[in-house]
Amino acid sequence: MAGSLPPLLLVGCGQMGGAMLAGWLADGLAPSVILDRHRDDIPAPHSVVRQASDLPDDFAPALIILATKPQKAAEILPSIAHFARHAPILSVMAGKTVGGLTAALAEAGTPGATVIRAMPNTPSAVGQGMTVCFAPPTATEADRALCTRLLSAVGDVAWVADEAQMDAVTAVSGSGPAYVFLLAELMEQAGIAQGLPADLARRIARRTVSGAGALMEQSGIDAAELRRRVTSPGGTTQQALEVLMAPQAWPATMEQAIAAATRRARELAS
Ligand SMILES: NC(=O)C1=CN([C@@H]2O[C@H](COP(=O)(O)OP(=O)(O)OC[C@H]3O[C@@H](n4cnc5c(N)ncnc54)[C@H](O)[C@@H]3O)[C@@H](O)[C@H]2O)C=CC1
Numbered sequence: 001m002a003g004s005l006p007p008l009l010l011v012g013c014g015q016m017g018g019a020m021l022a023g024w025l026a027d028g029l030a031p032s033v034i035l036d037r038h039r040d041d042i043p044a045p046h047s048v049v050r051q052a053s054d055l056p057d058d059f060a061p062a063l064i065i066l067a068t069k070p071q072k073a074a075e076i077l078p079s080i081a082h083f084a085r086h087a088p089i090l091s092v093m094a095g096k097t098v099g100g101l102t103a104a105l106a107e108a109g110t111p112g113a114t115v116i117r118a119m120p121n122t123p124s125a126v127g128q129g130m131t132v133c134f135a136p137p138t139a140t141e142a143d144r145a146l147c148t149r150l151l152s153a154v155g156d157v158a159w160v161a162d163e164a165q166m167d168a169v170t171a172v173s174g175s176g177p178a179y180v181f182l183l184a185e186l187m188e189q190a191g192i193a194q195g196l197p198a199d200l201a202r203r204i205a206r207r208t209v210s211g212a213g214a215l216m217e218q219s220g221i222d223a224a225e226l227r228r229r230v231t232s233p234g235g236t237t238q239q240a241l242e243v244l245m246a247p248q249a250w251p252a253t254m255e256q257a258i259a260a261a262t263r264r265a266r267e268l269a270s
């Protein structure tokens with residue numbers, strides 16, 4: 001439905017901003033402005049500007065989405081701070097805290113701005129995203145409802161009451177698609193190592209990952225139970241799982257990987 005989502009100022013339209021924008025465009029977005037140095041393929045009625053000074057003075061977005069790298073926050077915030085007088089900011093930047101962003105906006109001349117955090121993921125591009133949000137007590141119900149409305153247009157939305165949990169969320173669902181893509185890559189390579197032609201190995205690895213995801217989603221059955229249903233006693237899967245589920249194999253590796261990503265999210269705060 002055209003124009004069912006409110007007008008936005010999207011600051012940074014790379015992998016993540018672009019994924020969300022693709023989902024929003026499919027859902028119908030009121031005329032919005034994208035601030036990005038490198039995008040020029042934004043369809044009308046939306047527009048793109050290269051720098052904040054090119055933003056139309058009379059543009060009144062309902063929400064400002066911050067989707068540049070966390071390392072760019074200090075550079076970009078002063079240039080868009082005045083828009084935050086009239087609209088809440090939704091930051092998808094890993095690690096950056098509500099307190100830190102609010103303080104930076106205050107320093108740039110906009111005290112008391114409303115900042116909400118979200119951690120989306122790139123399947124948002126096809127309406128299959130998972131976004132977890134945190135809002136400080138100063139955000140209104142209307143602010144939260146606006147974020148939920150926008151993010152639920154590109155997938156599932158959850159809220160946490162404890163901002164510290166956003167770092168582990170980042171490690172699990174923000175970065176998570178990369179782990180799943182790696183799984184597809186490794187299954188493909190292992191299939192080739194067992195003598196399969198490359199194109200067949202690629203096709204069956206990709207379809208297995210996406211098909212298993214779809215089955216899990218549509219059935220609602222626990223992942224562990226779905227795994228058991230594939231595993232015949234004394235069969236092939238059991239042999240593979242004895243390798244993968246050895247304590248020092250995937251259980252330990254995944255825990256270490258998620259812990260490393262969580263740590264990095266914490267570091268990105270400063
Ligand atoms: N890539 C992902 O899967 C996810 C990323 N995020 C977060 O999203 C944010 C963006 O990450 P990516 O999209 O991966 O990065 P990216 O590098 O693909 O996109 C950043 C965009 O910002 C633009 N940009 C940078 N500085 C600018 C400036 N001064 N003025 C205008 N435009 C500027 C760049 O041209 C680029 O298109 C990060 O903070 C990251 O933590 C969150 C969840 C998942």
Ligand SMILES: O=C(O)[C@@H]1CCC=N1
Nearest residue numbers: 094170173174175176
């Ligand atoms: O790798 C990163 O830092 C970002 C945050 C989550 C996914 N990509």
